[in-house]
Amino acid sequence: MATEIVDKKKKTEEPMEGKSKGLNTLLWILVVIFFTAAAIGNVYFQKVYSAPVRVIGMAIALVLAFVFAAITNQGTKARNFFKEAKNEARKVVWPTRSETRQTTLIVMGVTVVASLFFWATDSIIVSIINFLTDLRF
Structure with missing residues (x-):
């Protein structure tokens, strides 16, 4: 079983064609510069524009900044992840309207019953504590 998982990981971890470390670093620096320019520029040019x-x-x-972040190695991995997540979401079998309504009603009913149970338990405990604290020895 464990060897199957290791073999599966080896097959899925194909070396990804990516940008060089220097180019990737340059892109992240540009991302930081554009985010900073957006934040500081808004305040700096407040009275001018x-x-x-x-x-x-x-x-x-x-x-x-988002475009530069999207074309980095990490951005490419994130885009691939979201694309795969979208494909997986298409495979989900969603409940029907009546199933959703029934489940919602069950959850609401259980919530009301649990609330009443905890209210009753709390009331009993408060009554017992009040009785014990009112006793005079």
Whole structure:
């Protein structure tokens, strides 16, 4: 069993064609620069430009940062993960409307019953503690 898992991992861990370490580092530096430019530029140019102009500038800087982040090695892995997750979500057999309604009603009923049980238990415990503390020896 364990050897099957190890063999499966070896098969799935194919070396991924990626960017060089230097290029990847450069892309991450650009991401940080554009995020920083968006944040600081908004505050720095507050008195020079109106809000719509600053919002457009921030949006452009953030989009560029996301684009650079998406083309890094980690961004490529993330995009592949989300693509695979989307494919897996298509395979899910979703419950019907009536199944969803029935399950919701069951959960609501169990919640009400549990709430009443805990309320009753709490009331009994409070009554016992009040009785014991009111006793005078």
